[in-house]
Amino acid sequence: MKECTHVRAAGSASAAKLDAVRAAFAAAFPRAALRVAARPAASGVRAQPFGDAETRRGAVNRARGALREAVLAAAAAADGGGDPETTGGGGAAAAVPHYAVGLEGGLHVEDGVMYCFAWMAVLRWGGEGGRGGAQLGSLQGIEDAPMGLSRTGSFAVPPRVSARVLNDGEELGHACDAVYGTGDGKGRGGLVGIVTHGAITRTSFYSHAVQLALAGLP
C-alpha cells in the first residue's frame, strides 16, 4: 500500500462529501498518510440532476474539473504563486494529487415514487500505478485518466419532500430543510440521515460508493 496519497475531493466543499472521501480512502489505504482537500468544480449539469446519466455526468465533470484545478494550482504554487483557494487540505495545497473524486447526488421517479441516490467518479493521476514525472503537472491526458465509477443504493424520498422538488422545482436539500427544519439537508446527515433515524448518514451513504469506485479503477 502507498505511504502517502494526495486526494482532491472534487467538486465540492461539502463536509459530508469530504468526510466520505476521507473515510473511503482511509479504508482503502490504511497505512497511507492521507491529505484530502476540497477543490470545488462545476458539475456541468442541473443543480438537481435527474436520472443516472445526468448524475453520473455531473460526478465525472466534477472529478475532471477538480483534477484540472489541482494540477493548475500545483503548477502555480511551484512558480511561487501559492494556492489560496484550497481548503481543508493543510499541506496538500501545493501537491499534484494522486486521485481526484467527484460526487453528485441525483433523483429519479419510478411508479410515482421519487428515489435519491448519488454517483461517484474517482480518477487516478499520480502515485503508484498513476502518472509520473513531468506529465503529472501537465493538463494533458486528464480526459483519459483511469476512472472508477460507482453508485450508492437508493432510498425513497418522503412524499412531502418530493412534492416540493417536483411542484416547486426545489433542490432536494432545500426541500428537506423546508419540511423538517433541521437545516441539515446539505449537511453531514442529509435526508438519508432523517429517514434512517441517523443509522445511515450522507457521509456513510457516500463513503461505501467511493470505495467501490476506487475498487473499479482499471
Ligand SMILES: O=c1[nH]c(=O)c2ncn([C@@H]3O[C@H](COP(=O)(O)OP(=O)(O)OP(=O)(O)O)[C@@H](O)[C@H]3O)c2[nH]1
Ligand atoms: O445523495 C444525497 N443523499 C442525501 O441524504 C441527501 N440529502 C439531501 N440531499 C440533496 O441532494 C441534492 C444533490 O446533491 P449534490 O451532490 O448536488 O450535493 P450538495 O448540493 O449538497 O453539495 P455540492 O457538492 O453541490 O456543494 C442536494 O440538494 C443535497 O442537499 C441528498 N443527497
